[in-house]
Amino acid sequence: MYNIKNSKELAKLINYTNLNNMATESEMKEFLEKAKELNFNSVVISPTYVTLAKEMLEDTDIKVGSVIGFPLGFEDAESKVAEAKVLLDKGVDEFEVVINLSYLKDEKYGLLENEIKQIKEAIGDKILKVIIETKALEDYQKANAAKVAENAGADYVKTATGFVSPNHIFENVNDITIIQKHAPKIKIEISGGIDNYKFANQILTAGSNIIGSDQGYEIVKAYKELRENTQVTPKPITLTKKD
Structure with missing residues (x-):
């Protein structure tokens, strides 16, 4: 299993997500306060709340992430x-x-690569993740999508928007294996349906670099309760054999 030393380390392996299109400002503030409490790697939020997040997380090292062409991806490259x-x-x-x-299903890989390259050029040295929605793809399409993303200079392949049925652990492991084989230099973020520590640990053990989850707070709090807040009084032992 993945060797996570404490809850702080676990939080830094999670991108805490709230892409609810009906989230109110008060709900988003509550979400961001939770993110501050546990100091996640990043928050992933809609463009609507980026300014609020930058203000509330100003004194932290939590990165602010947001989405482009979300959740369907069918906008043109210029948009x-x-x-x-x-x-x-x-x-x-x-x-x-x-x-x-x-584009992917029509095997128009040049158009896909050009689109990703243009976005990467626009954002410079910022992190770019390409969401490929693996649940909707055949294995060869996942492989080609990952290769295109790597060739275009993306930093991560992310497996899901969270708006489709989540993958089973074995499907996630299969996706990781495919991406590592066909795009070995790109990092991987598994997202969708990760709602407990056991599942998160399995995903990390399988090779994902990071996790995206809207249940990040619950995952870390449960782990913290188990590992850091459980008080156990050890029984005295002796290192010599009794007669």
Whole structure:
């Protein structure tokens, strides 16, 4: 199993997510306070709340992530680039763009690569994640999507938007294996349906670099309760054999 030393380390392996399109400002503030409490690697939120997040997380090292072409990915490249530039101006640290599945299924890999390259050029040295929605793809399509993302200069492949049925652990392991084989230099973020520590640990053990979850707070709190807040009084032992 993945060797997680404490809850702080676990939180830094999770991108805490709230992409609820009906979240109110008060709900988002509550979400961001939870993120501050446990100091996640990043928060992933809609463009609507980026400014609020930058203000509330100003004194932390939590990165602010947001989305482009979300959740369907069928906007043209110019529109996605424009979205990226607006988010950049707002101070976003990590950008997540949904791949154009129509291009992928039609094997228009040049168009896909060009789109990702344009977005990467627009955001410079900021992190770019390409969401490929593995639940909707055949294995060969996942392989080609990962190769395109790597060739175009993306930093991560992310497996899901969270708006489709989550993968089973074995499907996630299969996705990780495919991505590692066909795009060995790119990092991997598994997302969707990760709602407990056991599942999170399995995903990390399988090779994911990081996890995306809207249950990040619950995962870390449960782990913290188990590992750090459970008081056990050890029984005295002797190192010599009794007669």
